[in-house]
Every structure is written in structure tokens, then in C-alpha cells.
Amino acid sequence: MSFEMLELKEQGIRESLLAGIASYRRQYPWTGARPIARPRYPYFGKEILEQAIAALLAGENLLLAGPKATGKNVLAENLAMLFGRPDWNISFHINMDASYLIGMDTFTGGEVRFRPGPVHSCAAQGGFCVLDEINMARNEAMAVLHSLLDHRRMLDVPGYDRIALHPAARFIATMNYGYAGTRELNEALLSRFVVIQLPELSEGNLLKLLSYEFPRLKRDAAAMFAGLFHDLQQKCDHREISGKAVDLRGLLDALRLVRLGLDVHPAVAMGISNKCQDPEERMMVEDIIDLHLPKSMGMPQVFED
Numbered sequence: 001m002s003f004e005m006l007e008l009k010e011q012g013i014r015e016s017l018l019a020g021i022a023s024y025r026r027q028y029p030w031t032g033a034r035p036i037a038r039p040r041y042p043y044f045g046k047e048i049l050e051q052a053i054a055a056l057l058a059g060e061n062l063l064l065a066g067p068k069a070t071g072k073n074v075l076a077e078n079l080a081m082l083f084g085r086p087d088w089n090i091s092f093h094i095n096m097d098a099s100y101l102i103g104m105d106t107f108t109g110g111e112v113r114f115r116p117g118p119v120h121s122c123a124a125q126g127g128f129c130v131l132d133e134i135n136m137a138r139n140e141a142m143a144v145l146h147s148l149l150d151h152r153r154m155l156d157v158p159g160y161d162r163i164a165l166h167p168a169a170r171f172i173a174t175m176n177y178g179y180a181g182t183r184e185l186n187e188a189l190l191s192r193f194v195v196i197q198l199p200e201l202s203e204g205n206l207l208k209l210l211s212y213e214f215p216r217l218k219r220d221a222a223a224m225f226a227g228l229f230h231d232l233q234q235k236c237d238h239r240e241i242s243g244k245a246v247d248l249r250g251l252l253d254a255l256r257l258v259r260l261g262l263d264v265h266p267a268v269a270m271g272i273s274n275k276c277q278d279p280e281e282r283m284m285v286e287d288i289i290d291l292h293l294p295k296s297m298g299m300p301q302v303f304e305d
Helices: 003-010 015-027 046-057 072-082 098-102 118-125 139-148 203-213 219-237 248-259 264-271 279-292
Strands: 061-065 087-091 103-108 111-116 128-132 154-156 162-164 170-175 193-197
Touching: 003 015, 015 046, 046 061, 046 072, 046 193, 061 072, 072 087, 072 128, 072 170, 087 118, 098 103, 098 118, 098 139, 111 118, 118 128, 118 139, 118 154, 118 162, 139 154, 203 219, 203 248, 219 248, 219 279, 248 264, 264 279
Parallel strands: 061 170, 061 193, 087 128, 128 170
Antiparallel strands: 103 111, 154 162
């Protein structure tokens, strides 16, 4: 059994789903040149993992919705790895058009050749396509998704033939509410997905993540950092601070700086509080940090020798 499947067993994922993944991998072994997805972190959360695995085994398109720092992209990358497929990650923005997604003609070697875009490559080869921040897509890109994600599983390539999606291909979209430039998905597109609302990262799962990333992190220090992040989440939920300080990447970056010898408070300022541009908000976040982390805290109090 592969390492990633063993990790699923450790989280208590039901056997029928593990058997389904194994059957999928036997039916669609990956032999292409593109490497299989290898996420940096595992996703911790049994119920969400089971829902997502079941959806993909059923051949559904999956939409992961939720606020910042809930692990949407981490989950998508983990799913691609578990199913043994490469992933194509598409980050939507206002200037993205259909030609980027599908591909375009280019002049190469004295002749016109079609250069496939990420959606075309993923659809043809049977990869996992991660549609990141799908609610930032403009109308032209949305039109591509409408035809791609319905029951026909076909992709129209302008000027060329229509192609059928590889049976192993899966589409996972992510959506964060409230970001600048986002909008509501229309009903026609939304109906093409099954939706999972990701919960905020619990203190328990954050402790698992910290232990995974930093094996020599002391337990009491891990509890302090997890408590700090949870407090920032609550303050953001109550609209006392913005989401800028609720930065899981920033928390992990701060711990990496501490591991290199930087004192805790300067490291946490670089990773979290200095991202607050409003001076009053920054002072409020610094006060929250002071409540959880002693001023004198340094590497010896955080990591084992």
C-alpha cells in the first residue's frame, strides 16, 4: 500500500472509499511525462476527505468553498495525489480568456501549430484540473467551463475538432467569498458541481499540521501558536480585524524564521502583523500576539535541540 493510502487509513477513512481509489488507480494508471501531484502538506479532516473522495469516485465536478486558510488548495492537491494523477492549476483573474484555457495557434518551425492550453491538456490526458478562485473568472472563460463541465464531457476547440474528455479527468474548483473581484456563480455553472463548504481549521488539526511540518516543535509552543491562530480567526469572524492577519502561510513562515534563530516576536511580525496596513489594526493584532507569546520567547523555547 502506498504511503498516501496509509495516511488515509491512519485518519480512519472508510475502507469502501480506499477500495474505490485503488480501483480507480488500477483502471487509469498514469504513464505520462507530467509528474503526479506531490503536495507539501497532507490535508487533515476525515469528514471532508470522505465527502471529496466520494464525489470524485462518482465522476462529479467538485467545488470547494470557504473562507481564507481552510485548506482548499491543499485538499485539491492531496486529492490529485491520492488518485495518482497530475494536476493542472489554473488561477483565474479578470484578464484570462478562452484562448489561454483551451490553447491557441502559434507559428513554430515555419508552420502554424496548435499549442494546447491547460484545460485542453488536462482534459485530453486525464489529469486533475484545479480551477482556483473560479468566481473571479470573466464571462468568456465561464463559457468554456459551461460546455466543459456538463454531462457530455466534451471540449470544443475553435478551428479544430471537438474532443471528448479522458474518463479519468476530474475538475476541482475553489471559491473564496469576499475577495476583491469575486462574484456569485450563476446557477447554470453552479449546478455542474457538487459543493463542499470547508470549515475553519480547528486547533486540533492545526496542531497536527504543525507537528507534521515541524517534528521538533515543542508541544507547549505548538499549543501557543495554534491558540494564537484560533484567536485571530475568531476576531476576524467577529469583524474585529480583517482577514489579512489570518494567514496560515504567514504563521508557518514565522516558525521557519524562528527555527533559523530569529526571536519569536520579530518573526511573527514578519509573517502576520506587518501584513496589516492599517496602524490601528496592526496594533490590535500585536496585542493579540502579546497575549499568546511571551516577549522573551526565542528558538530554545520553541524547538527541541
